[in-house]
Amino acid sequence: MRVCVIGTGYVGLVSGACLAELGHHVVCVDVDPVKIEKLKNGVMPIYEPGLEELVLRNARSGRLSFTTDVAEGVSDAEVISLGVGTPSADDGSVDMSYFDAAAASIAPYLQDGAVVADKSTVPVGTAERIETMIRSMTSAKIDVVSNPEFLKEGFAVYDFLNPARVIIGSASERATDVMVHLYAYLDCPKIVMDRRSAELTKYAANAFLATKISFINEIAHLAEEVGADVESVSKGIGSDPRIGKEFLRAGPGWGGSCFPKDVRAIVYLADQHEHPMPIIRAAQAMSVRARQRIIERLERAIDSLEGKKIGVLGVAFKQNTDDTRESPAVDLIAFLRDRGAHVQVYDPIARLTGAQMGDRVTHVVDPYEAANQAHAMLIATEWDEFRALDLARIKSAMVGDLIVDARNMVRAEDAAHHGFRHIRVGRK
Numbered sequence: 496m497r498v499c500v501i502g503t504g505y506v507g508l509v510s511g512a513c514l515a516e517l518g519h520h521v522v523c524v525d526v527d528p529v530k531i532e533k534l535k536n537g538v539m540p541i542y543e544p545g546l547e548e549l550v551l552r553n554a555r556s557g558r559l560s561f562t563t564d565v566a567e568g569v570s571d572a573e574v575i576s577l578g579v580g581t582p583s584a585d586d587g588s589v590d591m592s593y594f595d596a597a598a599a600s601i602a603p604y605l606q607d608g609a610v611v612a613d614k615s616t617v618p619v620g621t622a623e624r625i626e627t628m629i630r631s632m633t634s635a636k637i638d639v640v641s642n643p644e645f646l647k648e649g650f651a652v653y654d655f656l657n658p659a660r661v662i663i664g665s666a667s668e669r670a671t672d673v674m675v676h677l678y679a680y681l682d683c684p685k686i687v688m689d690r691r692s693a694e695l696t697k698y699a700a701n702a703f704l705a706t707k708i709s710f711i712n713e714i715a716h717l718a719e720e721v722g723a724d725v726e727s728v729s730k731g732i733g734s735d736p737r738i739g740k741e742f743l744r745a746g747p748g749w750g751g752s753c754f755p756k757d758v759r760a761i762v763y764l765a766d767q768h769e770h771p772m773p774i775i776r777a778a779q780a781m782s783v784r785a786r787q788r789i790i791e792r793l794e795r796a797i798d799s800l801e802g803k804k805i806g807v808l809g810v811a812f813k814q815n816t817d818d819t820r821e822s823p824a825v826d827l828i829a830f831l832r833d834r835g836a837h838v839q840v841y842d843p844i845a846r847l848t849g850a851q852m853g854d855r856v857t858h859v860v861d862p863y864e865a866a867n868q869a870h871a872m873l874i875a876t877e878w879d880e881f882r883a884l885d886l887a888r889i890k891s892a893m894v895g896d897l898i899v900d901a902r903n904m905v906r907a908e909d910a911a912h913h914g915f916r917h918i919r920v921g922r923k
């Protein structure tokens with residue numbers, strides 16, 4: 496099939512490359528000429544495992560191309576997938592300006608029978624609204640479907656090609672058939688429903704997963720009080736298939752480019768309908784609390800943060816990504832800075848943006864430089880390499896003896912063996 500993907504971010508670029516891998520002819524369009532130039536030259540604008548190889552292979556085969564020219568991408572496409580950003584607005588609602596602009600930009604070039612797929616995470620009612628808008632701008636017979644994406648950054652290529660399900664929200668049998676055909680090679684259920692339900696499914700999924708993390712953090716805090724170990728509890732409850740083991744790792748709360756904004760959006764939606772959302776609101780509060788509690792424990796252990804040097808390992812919101820949007824690590828660094836600490840940050844891939852840096856924060860090139868003269872180390876992101884730290888080298892670089900392990904990466908026995916005081920989440 497001929498497919499056009501609008502937006503070449505984490506979702507757009509990964510879906511474009513994966514759809515090409517599945518045998519479709521894909522044109523990816525972005526308004527950012529720098530990104531498109533990079534992609535044309537085989538340079539990835541984002542870090543995502545396996546993506547570069549996939550993009551290069553499919554570009555070489557002629558099935559994947561990049562352009563800033565909407566007409567070039569859209570005019571003979573059977574499916575146009577809209578994957579642009581839908582960030583939070585200041586009031587917690589969704590800023591639809593990028594999405595609406597993208598939808599308007601394709602309208603003049605759509606051919607009869609084209610299916611426009613909302614891949615971005617968008618408020619309930621968007622597919623209907625966008626369909627009305629596009630139909631008012633073109634005489635072509637088109638349908639709009641909701642086709643939310645569930646991939647995880649850091650595992651995006653694998654997730655796209657091995658999804659648990661594909662959701663198709665549709666009001667047209669023809670459009671449903673086109674979408675089922677698009678994903679025919681993916682071996683998973685294709686769940687067809689109405690468009691509003693599909694849109695709400697995406698928000699409900701993210702709110703549920705965020706709540707699951709907040710739940711285990713609440714249990715972790717109790718475990719710290721009563722002398723239990725949350726990791727054993729997670730294992731104990733997660734092996735019950737009714738609960739499942741995913742998203743049961745206690746830590747500094749959730750972050751990233753999706754959970755915070757999508758949870759804000761579902762709460763905003765509920766407010767619009769005067770519908771209370773006590774569980775999801777509590778999950779939001781717990782995510783903030785989880786970060787604060789880590790800083791409070793660190794501060795108690797070294798008396799005061801004023802003028803102290805803290806080495807922070809990780810700024811990405813999770814492992815295997817360069818994304819720092821609403822990263823728990825970034826919040827932890829801000830808390831440390833606000834309390835007067837000097838912060839030495841190391842991350843294998845991600846970098847703080849200018850706005851995230853602020854005073855008294857420096858990027859260093861390895862974990863041992865982060866430890867240099869540090870009073871404490873804080874492990875803020877679960878990069879695999881932090882499991883294999885040379886603890887003797889870390890200890891000898893530091894002036895202090897404290898590891899605050901917000902991701903429970905270091906084995907308690909190893910920390911003790913090297914003479915560290917070791918604070919873990921969910922353990923006294």
Ligand SMILES: NC(=O)c1ccc[n+]([C@@H]2O[C@H](COP(=O)([O-])OP(=O)(O)OC[C@H]3O[C@@H](n4cnc5c(N)ncnc54)[C@H](O)[C@@H]3O)[C@@H](O)[C@H]2O)c1
Nearest residue numbers: 502503504505506525526527579580581593597615616644
């Ligand atoms: N990142 C994730 O893990 C993830 C997972 C599932 C769903 N989503 C959803 O997918 C959507 C995209 O997220 P993302 O993280 O890929 O965003 P992103 O910010 O990484 O990328 C968005 C891209 O869209 C481009 N763009 C903006 N306006 C455009 C226009 N009018 N025409 C063409 N391109 C335009 C931008 O230049 C940018 O390259 C969001 O709604 C998000 O909630 C994201």
